[in-house]
Amino acid sequence: MSKTTQSKRQMAVPVGIAGAVQYTIVPKDLAAHLFDVTLEIAQPEAEGQIVSLPAWIPGSYMVREFSRNIVQIKATSEGKKVALKKLDKHTWQATPCQGSLIVTYEIYAWDLSVRAAHLDQSHGFFNGTSVFLSVRGQEAAPHIVDIQRSADAACKTWRVATSLPELKAKRYGFGTYIAANYDELIDHPVEMGDFALATFEAHGVPHDFVVTGKVPNMDMSRMVADVQKICEAQIAFFEPRTKKAPMDRYVFMTMVVGEGYGGLEHRASTALICNRNEIPLKHQPEMSEGYKSFLGLCSHEYFHTWNVKRIKPAAFAHYDLSRENYTSLLWLFEGFTSYYDDLMLVRAGAIDEAAYLKLVSKTINMVTRGSGRLKQSVAESSFDAWTKYYRQDENSPNAIVSYYTKGSLVALGLDLTIRAATEGKKSLDDVMRALWQKFGRDFYSRSLNGTQQGLEENDIEALIEQATGVNVRRFIDKHVRSTEDVPLAKLYADFGVTLDAGAGSKKASLGIKVARDGNDCKIANAFEGRAAHLARLSAQDVLVAINGLRITSADVVDGLNIAIGRYRIGETVEIHAFRRDELLVVKAKLQADDVPVNQLKLEVDHQAVLATARPTYKKAAKR
Incomplete structure (x- = not known):
């Protein structure tokens, strides 16, 4: 990054908030999926400021090593280069310097999930844990972030959706936002793009419903009406007398994809990802199973506003984002x-x-x-x-x-x-x-x-x-x-x-779950004590034929069901399968389908x- 570019970005960040930690983030290269981040520390530690990136994100309990997505990082002070010493996988220490310390770095954002960051020509999304270095010793200070529009023509009409309070930005616009501390900063994800937007109130609190992705004939009004009822029911559940929500504003951010499902809760928003088929359409008024599932996802993440974002286990009252x-x-x-x-x-x-x-x-x-x-x-x-x-x-x-x-x-x-x-x-x-x-x-x-x-x-x-x-x-x-x-x-x-336990399925079964691998029918799970397991078949084995007949179908599940459906419970079949590149021939006695x-x-x-x-x-x- 040139000194001129640095100077312009520093000037874009407002001053006057004593002790604030200041960031600038801009989609730098949409095709390369790179965010450019600048961190300005007005009063770095005299012994050499330490900065670090979280190893995990609250709500998703796995160490994900977000620092692996830092492509390059460097530091300057008063226009002069400052050395950064890497202390561990996600921590750096700057050489002691006079004046403010400016750290610039690139983030590779190509994780299309609710947990990290994603950037291309269609949209940009990030969680703070993926992009904002924390400043050791200054986590309790106010944190300001300037979210800038990319110069790429694809971003000309983009808007910004986030529950971060605006400092010098219009709602849904690029500009500066503020958080009381680092913990708050990383608890407000950001979506940017040409998204669909609707707003409703739940017991007086404004809620934004944001949908990114193509959904022809999407019935946004129906979704908003249903989610509004759910939100009001939950607010009244926790505060039946006052019906007071714990936030001043809430944002649902939904990324619609061909195949996907998940959500991650935050204190005043949630990031969701769902299958396109789960979104209701204007000409289909019936409640589909997919839409019911999507409403359940919205309900789940919204309930977390109380249960886990504010009611917490003692172990989560003060997160240590460097470890489990x-x-x-x-x-x-x-x-x-x-x-x-x-x-x-x-x-x-x-x-x-x-x-x-x-x-x-x-x-x-x-x-x-x-x-x-x-x-x-x-x-x-x-x-x-x-x-x-x-x-x-x-x-x-x-x-x-x-x-x-x-x-x-x-x-x-x-x-x-x-x-x-x-x-x-x-x-x-x-x-x-x-x-x-x-x-x-x-x-x-x-x-x-x-x-x-x-x-x-x-x-x-x-x-x-x-x-x-x-x-x-x-x-x-x-x-x-x-x-x-x-x-x-x-x-x-x-x-x-x-509770009717039933008598179980009357269909014959190998007791496995399969998945398609190219044109192959591969065992994904072999359930313990079931026919395949007893025949010594294992997960990752590729099924080829049953009693000399090849398993064929565009859908491997259907193909297997057709092949097994020719036989009755208790019959023994000969199975040809590959384990790695070695052919196996086993005999399996079919059992009743174990699906409860x-x-x-x-x-x-x-x-x-x-x-x-x-x-x-x-x-x-x-x-």
């Missing part, structure tokens, strides 16, 4: 959120009770299929998220349990237990509100004086008992710290709901009060 931060409580913070995300859809009126029961049934089936749930508790799964849940391999279904899905069943079981024990006078809702009042409501105001707190690892049982009067220690020991399944059939019995078919059903008519789907309660008559 361990907690055994993700079953509560992600699992409870996964329970309430669908629950809020029915409470808000976005779906009916029948649709809600189908979603719960789906979750039960997902959990009960994997044998890993019998080997790893959700407390262990939470602690091991850094090494197991976020680094899954072909054996994961046989070795781990999801703290999202089983955590949601734990929440459901606790809710039913509390409601039954108190005859509907208390519920898990009271627990969430108690957590909010004790830990979340004033979290960020406490952060200004460093007194913010989080839930300690073993305090949840006492808090539940204090909030509801119900002792759940035995329940937690059995279903959270141990591996017992939550007895939902028994718990649901008092609420007019039956658990299904929740109302025993009473549709006007009965379902305990988990409505805030009021009436115990169903025993039969």
